Amino acid sequence: MKPIGLAILLFATSCYAQEPSDFHPAATNVWGAEYPRVDGTGRVQVRVKAPDATKVRLNFWSGPKLDMEKQADGFWTITTPPLVPGLHYYTLIIDGAEVSDTNSVAFFGGGKYTSMVEVPEAGSTYYSIQDVAHGQVREIWYNSKVTGTWRHALVYLPPNYDTQANVRYPVLYLQHGGGEDETGWIRQGHANFILDNLIAAGNCKTMILVMAYGYARRAGQAPPDLTGKPFGSPEVMKAMQDMTAAFEDDVTQVLIPYIDSTFRTFPDRDHRAMAGLSMGGMQTFQITLNHLDLFSYIGGFSGAGGMLVLRNRKLDPKTDYNVVFADPAGFAKKVHLLWLGVGMQEPERMRSGILRLHESLQEAKIQHVFYESPGTDHEWQTWRRDLKDFAARLFDNGKTK
Amino acid sequence: MKPIGLAILLFATSCYAQEPSDFHPAATNVWGAEYPRVDGTGRVQVRVKAPDATKVRLNFWSGPKLDMEKQADGFWTITTPPLVPGLHYYTLIIDGAEVSDTNSVAFFGGGKYTSMVEVPEAGSTYYSIQDVAHGQVREIWYNSKVTGTWRHALVYLPPNYDTQANVRYPVLYLQHGGGEDETGWIRQGHANFILDNLIAAGNCKTMILVMAYGYARRAGQAPPDLTGKPFGSPEVMKAMQDMTAAFEDDVTQVLIPYIDSTFRTFPDRDHRAMAGLSMGGMQTFQITLNHLDLFSYIGGFSGAGGMLVLRNRKLDPKTDYNVVFADPAGFAKKVHLLWLGVGMQEPERMRSGILRLHESLQEAKIQHVFYESPGTDHEWQTWRRDLKDFAARLFDNGKTK
Numbered sequence: 132m133k134p135i136g137l138a139i140l141l142f143a144t145s146c147y148a149q150e151p152s153d154f155h156p157a158a159t160n161v162w163g164a165e166y167p168r169v170d171g172t173g174r175v176q177v178r179v180k181a182p183d184a185t186k187v188r189l190n191f192w193s194g195p196k197l198d199m200e201k202q203a204d205g206f207w208t209i210t211t212p213p214l215v216p217g218l219h220y221y222t223l224i225i226d227g228a229e230v231s232d233t234n235s236v237a238f239f240g241g242g243k244y245t246s247m248v249e250v251p252e253a254g255s256t257y258y259s260i261q262d263v264a265h266g267q268v269r270e271i272w273y274n275s276k277v278t279g280t281w282r283h284a285l286v287y288l289p290p291n292y293d294t295q296a297n298v299r300y301p302v303l304y305l306q307h308g309g310g311e312d313e314t315g316w317i318r319q320g321h322a323n324f325i326l327d328n329l330i331a332a333g334n335c336k337t338m339i340l341v342m343a344y345g346y347a348r349r350a351g352q353a354p355p356d357l358t359g360k361p362f363g364s365p366e367v368m369k370a371m372q373d374m375t376a377a378f379e380d381d382v383t384q385v386l387i388p389y390i391d392s393t394f395r396t397f398p399d400r401d402h403r404a405m406a407g408l409s410m411g412g413m414q415t416f417q418i419t420l421n422h423l424d425l426f427s428y429i430g431g432f433s434g435a436g437g438m439l440v441l442r443n444r445k446l447d448p449k450t451d452y453n454v455v456f457a458d459p460a461g462f463a464k465k466v467h468l469l470w471l472g473v474g475m476q477e478p479e480r481m482r483s484g485i486l487r488l489h490e491s492l493q494e495a496k497i498q499h500v501f502y503e504s505p506g507t508d509h510e511w512q513t514w515r516r517d518l519k520d521f522a523a524r525l526f527d528n529g530k531t532k
Numbered sequence: 533m534k535p536i537g538l539a540i541l542l543f544a545t546s547c548y549a550q551e552p553s554d555f556h557p558a559a560t561n562v563w564g565a566e567y568p569r570v571d572g573t574g575r576v577q578v579r580v581k582a583p584d585a586t587k588v589r590l591n592f593w594s595g596p597k598l599d600m601e602k603q604a605d606g607f608w609t610i611t612t613p614p615l616v617p618g619l620h621y622y623t624l625i626i627d628g629a630e631v632s633d634t635n636s637v638a639f640f641g642g643g644k645y646t647s648m649v650e651v652p653e654a655g656s657t658y659y660s661i662q663d664v665a666h667g668q669v670r671e672i673w674y675n676s677k678v679t680g681t682w683r684h685a686l687v688y689l690p691p692n693y694d695t696q697a698n699v700r701y702p703v704l705y706l707q708h709g710g711g712e713d714e715t716g717w718i719r720q721g722h723a724n725f726i727l728d729n730l731i732a733a734g735n736c737k738t739m740i741l742v743m744a745y746g747y748a749r750r751a752g753q754a755p756p757d758l759t760g761k762p763f764g765s766p767e768v769m770k771a772m773q774d775m776t777a778a779f780e781d782d783v784t785q786v787l788i789p790y791i792d793s794t795f796r797t798f799p800d801r802d803h804r805a806m807a808g809l810s811m812g813g814m815q816t817f818q819i820t821l822n823h824l825d826l827f828s829y830i831g832g833f834s835g836a837g838g839m840l841v842l843r844n845r846k847l848d849p850k851t852d853y854n855v856v857f858a859d860p861a862g863f864a865k866k867v868h869l870l871w872l873g874v875g876m877q878e879p880e881r882m883r884s885g886i887l888r889l890h891e892s893l894q895e896a897k898i899q900h901v902f903y904e905s906p907g908t909d910h911e912w913q914t915w916r917r918d919l920k921d922f923a924a925r926l927f928d929n930g931k932t933k
Contacts, residue, residue: 161644162747163755181629183587205628223631227606228582230624230631237638237645243562244638244645260673260682268671270718272661281661293794296697317671346563393694 157235159218159249164234167248173213175248179232180206181225188224192241193508199223215476216252217512218319220245238319241310247319256328258321258515263331264290268323273389277381279350284313284386286394287323287340289330299395301402301526302339304382305518306411308434313344316518319511325518336526341390345411347377379418383425404525406430406470408514413437420452423465428525430470432517433477433485433509440484446491459496469499470521474513476506500524558636560619560650565635568649574614576649580633581607582626589625593642594909600624616877617653618913619720621646639720642711648720657729659722659916664732665691669724674790678782680751685714685787687795688724688741690731700796702803702927703740705783706919707812709835714745717919720912726919737927742791746812748778780819784826805926807831807871809915814838821853824866829926831871833918834878834886834910841885847892860897870900871922875914877907901925 154168154176166178177189182205189197189209199207220240222229231237235246266289275282289300305322307315316322322340329335348354355373360366391398403426407415412434419426431437439446448456455462462469469492473485489501502520507513555569555577567579578590583606590598590610600608621641623630632638636647667690676683690701706723708716717723723741730736749755756774761767792799804827808816813835820827832838840847849857856863863870870893874886890902903921908914 161640163643179629181627183628184585185627186584187629225629225631226582226586226627227584228580228588228626228631229634230626230629231634231638231645233630233632233644233646235645237632239562242564243634244632244636245634262675265673270669270724272666274663323671 157248158251159236159238159247160234161236166234167232169248169250173216173250175211175214175219175250176208177211177221177223177232177248178206178208178234179223179225184226186224186226190222190224190229192220192222193510194219194221214248214250215506215508215512216250216255217507217510217515218247218249219510220247222246236318239312239314240308240319252512257519258325258328260324261328261331263327265327266290266292266323266330268317271389271393273385275347275381275385277349277377277385278347282344282381282386284344285317285342286390287317287326287342288394289326289337289339292339292395296395299397300337300339302341302390302394302396302404303428303522303525304341304343304386304403304405306343306345306405306407306414308408309410312346313342316340316342320515320518322518325515326522329519329522335523338522338526339390339394339396341386343382343386345378345407345414347374347381349373349377349380352377375414375417378414379421382418383422387425400425400427401467402526404428404430404468406432406518406521407434408432408517409434409509410437416452420455423455427466428468428470429466430468430472430517430521431485432472432514432521433474433481435471435485436488439488440481443480443484446488446495448491448495448497456492456495456497459498463498468521468524469497470502470524471499472502472504472513472517472520474504474507474509476508477513478509481509558649559652560637560639560648561635562637567635568633570649570651574617574651576612576615576620576651577609578612578622578624578633578649579607579609579635580624580626585627587625587627591623591625591630593621593623594911595620595622615649615651616907616909616913617651617656618908618911618916619648619650620911621648623647637719640713640715641709641720653913658920659726659729661725662729662732664728666728667691667693667724667731669718672790672794674786676748676782676786678750678778678786679748683745683782683787685745686718686743687791688718688727688743689795690727690738690740693740693796697796700798701738701740703742703791703795703797703805704829704923704926705742705744705787705804705806707744707746707806707808707815709809710811713747714743717741717743721916721919723919726916727923730920730923736924739923739927740791740795740797742787744783744787746779746808746815748775748782750774750778750781753778776815776818779815780822783819784823788826801826801828802868803927805829805831805869807833807919807922808835809833809918810835810910811838817853821856824856828867829869829871830867831869831873831918831922832886833873833915833922834875834882836872836886837889840889841882844881844885847889847896849892849896849898857893857896857898860899864899869922869925870898871903871918871925872900873903873905873914873918873921875905875908875910877909878914879910882910 154170157167157169168176187199187207195211199209232246237244238247266287269286271284272281305316355370405415405419412431419429492499504513504516555571558568558570569577588600588608596612600610633647638645639648667688670687672685673682706717756771806816806820813832820830893900905914905917
């Protein structure tokens with residue numbers, strides 16, 4: 132009868148006595164979990180039961196790493212300094228084992244399901260559910276001849292897609308970061324609510340979002356043996372390029388035709404955009420700039436020009452990216468929007484790399500938008516803001532905004 | 533640049549040297565995770581890094597609970613005895629902290645995101661993705677006046693729903709168990725693939741599935757204070773009844789009208805079924821038997837007649853369930869299918885409770901189907917089999933099968 136008992140447990144755990152403070156359970160908690168808790172200043176309290184452990188550490192990936200304190204009841208607790216608003220990945224390190232906090236909803240990041248805590252941004256409603264018309268997120272499975280596997284993707288269809296059976300829509304392909312997956316833009320990013328709210332306010336065109344799984348290996352290809360190869364080594368760089376090339380073929384040869392034949396899209400370059408965050412930004416630049424016949428709107432969120440950033444060098448318009456940046460007038464005619472963004476608190480190497488790309492593009496006289504997110508790191512609050520700004524500029528000839 | 537590095541990590545972790553055995557990474561692992569591994573006999577190998585722990589236990593919820601063995605490299609390992617085929621919840625207990633294994637996809641069960649391992653069933657393809665036409669799973673949000681909250685549900689629409697714009701479909705409402713949520717029937721149960729495969733083979737009617745979130749509390753109602761109240765106490769029983777009653781109102785007053793106005797359903801009792809597992813089976817019996825004006829097909833998977841099972845007593849047709857069982861002929865006229873199932877290896881109290889209900893129904897001359905799943909416990913393999921059998925009997929006047 133355990134499962135029935137467990138339902139009761141959910142009730143019971145929501146009955147802890149409240150301390151007199153403005154700490155509240157985080158929105159990212161599972162139902163009934165009192166911890167983590169967040170206060171109005173952004174401080175976070177975490178609590179975990181580990182009665183026999185000798186050391187428990189709280190490990191925010193882009194934030195504080197703190198030893199927790201053991202209490203007499205076998206629970207370990209800690210209160211962090213104030214964190215910037217947004218959604219923060221964290222893990223617990225219990226006697227050397229890095230695990231997720233089971234009080235949290237599990238989000239896919241870092242190649243595993245991990246815990247996150249949402250620190251609210253005062254006054255921001257653009258990424259939460261509002262009483263407006265909602266689109267629907269659909270799960271699709273498509274059989275890829277490139278990878279030889281069934282691949283899972285999420286598709287956001289805007290409000291009234293079902294009822295306006297003669298209307299066609301433009302499409303934004305929206306990619307997750309490294310270590311994340313096709314669910315990230317909905318679960319972490321709230322891309323569906325961002326679009327619902329933008330559309331309801333008349334601040335963006337009604338569009339379809341397609342969120343694909345960004346890892347790929349060609350059918351029959353063995354995984355690369357990277358044992359002992361450091362990040363940045365030629366072998367690792369080649370593995371990344373192989374993966375991106377396989378993903379490029381999957382997107383351009385399989386996914387786009389599948390989407391255009393399954394949903395009511397405008398199946399042409401003027402109505403097709405791509406953007407991605409971090410690794411997804413790197414992929415977006417490669418895929419779109421290799422296929423300007425397919426895309427006319429391009430967004431790099433904390434990852435534009437990834438290979439240049441990784442290699443720590445400037446853009447060379449005469450050699451890089453199929454030489455598309457060598458002819459500013461021709462580029463401006465073809466590409467309706469080129470958009471770069473980065474958080475002001477991102478790690479120096481990322482921030483300076485994107486800034487260098489921005490300056491290179493200015494020198495090359497390539498028209499583009501450059502957006503810096505105040506106060507935010509290489510995290511989802513940056514990318515929610517990016518999407519809000521980017522989506523509003525799409526499919527209306529970006530230059531008018 | 534960590535997230536880019538993490539993508540590489542995913543590559544690297546798929547390069548461990550393979551031991552010469554038939555152990556393979558479980559289908560439930562995250563991409564690239566070599567452990568847990570399963571062999572042809574159903575044995576499972578689990579491996580976790582916990583270099584500073586003094587005790588690590590592997591805890592299958594319906595299966596072995598074993599101390600793991602510490603290796604010189606800081607990893608703990610164990611091989612289980614053979615497990616029955618199916619999907620098994622497990623946790624790791626690291627120095628007293630019960631956590632999920634981050635090598636596994638996280639499934640919502642036990643009121644938290646937890647790890648599972650899939651032990652394949654030789655020759656069974658009915659619950660895996662096949663090269664047939666696929667339906668789509670959609671996420672919907674509806675605003676419930678009963679709970680005063682936005683509620684999330686999943687809806688499976690069958691193949692060709694979009695292209696056959698004049699076709700209407702019957703609906704099966706399908707509920708998760710206690711501690712699980714609206715995602716369970718897709719993530720754990722593979723209900724979408726089960727339906728795809730049944731439909732492709734012509735073994736069931738084309739239908740819509742609706743999977744709702746089974747917890748509910750009335751708007752403005754405070755959570756019950758169950759501190760110190762044991763499972764089975766009057767206070768806990770009342771809390772369960774209050775929750776089920778709120779859920780009943782949500783389903784009958786909000787969800788069903790929302791579904792019937794959003795999707796192309798046949799909005800009548802002859803084309804509406806409900807089934808659920810464990811707690812969901814208990815809810816199904818209460819909701820359907822209180823609303824025979826709305827439902828005509830009823831399925832209880834390891835949870836039929838939940839309150840009777842909990843109270844350890846026989847069905848009394850003269851007092852229980854609105855007295856619907858007092859008139860067998862009238863009941864048979866109204867209810868096209870009453871279906872009960874239980875796994876042969878379920879805990880004695882559950883098994884004997886369902887068996888007692890089956891016998892009570894026989895005594896009361898109530899026509900029904902009783903199915904026992906060979907070899908399986910209070911787990912998802914039982915419920916996958918239940919759904920396969922139950923769905924095949926729907927919307928065709930169940931008695932003809």
